[in-house]
Amino acid sequence: MSIAATVLSVLLAAVFLFSGGRKIPGGETAAGEAAHLRIPLTGYRTIGAAEVAGAAGLIIGIFFAPLGIAAAAGLVLLMPGALIAHLRAGDPASAWAPAAALTVVAAVTLVLRITTA
Numbered sequence: 001m002s003i004a005a006t007v008l009s010v011l012l013a014a015v016f017l018f019s020g021g022r023k024i025p026g027g028e029t030a031a032g033e034a035a036h037l038r039i040p041l042t043g044y045r046t047i048g049a050a051e052v053a054g055a056a057g058l059i060i061g062i063f064f065a066p067l068g069i070a071a072a073a074g075l076v077l078l079m080p081g082a083l084i085a086h087l088r089a090g091d092p093a094s095a096w097a098p099a100a101a102l103t104v105v106a107a108v109t110l111v112l113r114i115t116t117a
């Protein structure tokens with residue numbers, strides 16, 4: 001695996017570990033975000049679990065390439081949903097741009113992982 005794929009994997013894992021880790025407990029902030037996006041809190045917490053699982057898969061995938069590829073692919077599939085949820089809620093670009101950027105970074109990571117596996 002290339003250095004770029006490793007660096008992107010570690011950075012993505014950090015972002016998704018933080019993001020998912022905030023959603024899983026379902027506190028007041030997470031409940032407010034879920035309500036704003038019109039997602040049931042249990043669904044929002046499930047999204048958080050998927051993000052944490054993706055982060056773990058990216059890190060473990062540094063040592064076991066198929067898992068890293070699967071984790072990156074899962075995040076590529078997950079993030080457009082976040083983008084759509086923000087757009088549906090009428091959020092400004094400052095709210096949906098991170099989801100769009102993470103979709104692109106996850107896609108680049110996936111391509112790098114596949115081509116350097």
